[in-house]
Amino acid sequence: MFPTYTTCRYLYCFQVEALADQLTQREGELIQEKDEVKKLATFLKQASQDAKKLVDEERAFARAEIENARAAVQRVEEALQEHERMSRALGKQDLEELMKDVREARRIRMLHQPSKVMDMEHELQALRIQLAEKSKHYLKLQKELTMSKKGKENTPYLYEIDGTEALGSYLVIYHCSDRAREISECNIQWYRSTSECGKKELISGATKSVYAPEPFDVGRFLEAVIMTDGQTITVRTTTPIDSAAGLGNYVEALVRRHDTEFNVVIIQINGVDNQSQSIHVLHVGKMRMKLCKGKTTVAKEYYSNLMQLCGVRGGGNAAAQAVYWQAKDGQSFVLAFESERERNAAIMLARRFAFDCNIMLAGPDDRAATGT
Structure with missing residues (x-):
């Protein structure tokens, strides 16, 4: 027996309603899944932000730790350098004090225990004094001889050089005649020469009546040209300038x-x-x-x-x-x-x-x- 039209329609409607219920149920499930996906996305986004914030905080903390470590190392280096400087200064000061003590000890020893060196120094000093006296006596004889020659030649003898003709002394021009003008009223220029008749070398700036020989004059004659009242008078040392003993x-x-x-x-x-x-x-x-x-x-x-x-x-x-x-x-x-x-x-x-x-x-x- 075949179903009637009414029966078929009823069955069809029943199937449509069942399918609609299934679709409604499926739509609800999809909406629920969509909400869960949104929640999961929000959670992941928040987790990512938290992780980034944590990384930034850890990075800043690491940088701070590195800076603190660098500062600590620098402080240690500065402390070591300061300690080294202080050690050097103290060592130098100790060395200087030690040297002072040694010098003082030597001085005391020399004062209380005269050595052979001191005796030799005294002997040398005595010999120098004797040599200077003999040199003065020799120069005096030389000048007397020169004066005697000038007297025979009827040469006017107006000025003369006085002083030891050696390093460590000074030479003075003085007038030795009533006819001579005061030396302060004359123009003077000193010269040096290698021999009595040798070429003269002007000593720049030496224009006073006093001249102290210096090492460059050793072995040379010194002479002074005196200009007064239209006259030119030359005076000279009797011997070349001698060096100082032991110099x-x-x-x-x-x-x-x-x-x-x-x-x-x-x-x-x-x-x-x-x-x-x-x-x-x-x-x-x-x-x-x-x-x-x-x-x-x-x-x-x-x-x-x-x-x-x-x-x-x-x-x-x-x-x-x-x-x-x-x-x-x-x-x-x-x-x-x-x-x-x-x-x-x-x-x-x-x-x-x-x-x-x-x-x-x-x-x-x-x-x-x-x-x-």
């Missing part, structure tokens, strides 16, 4: 040092009198000269053709202990030493070191005279 050996001993210190007083600066009498130290080194007061450097120059050094050309009996030093153009000094020996040793030592640097260290215009 050469003293300088040779100083040459072995890298630097030698001399105590000096500044008399003039750039031609202007210096009122201060404070002690300065003149360093004469193998490459340069330096003038200091304590830790303050007054002048420091390497040997050069601009530098000049010579004995003071005039200035009274103190000239034998003074030098003229031009460190460079526009900077010059007149320095007084503790003794004539120190003054001449400083000049000879500086010239020796300058010569090793191919520099002729001399006074104003002396290079022209020596052909340099």
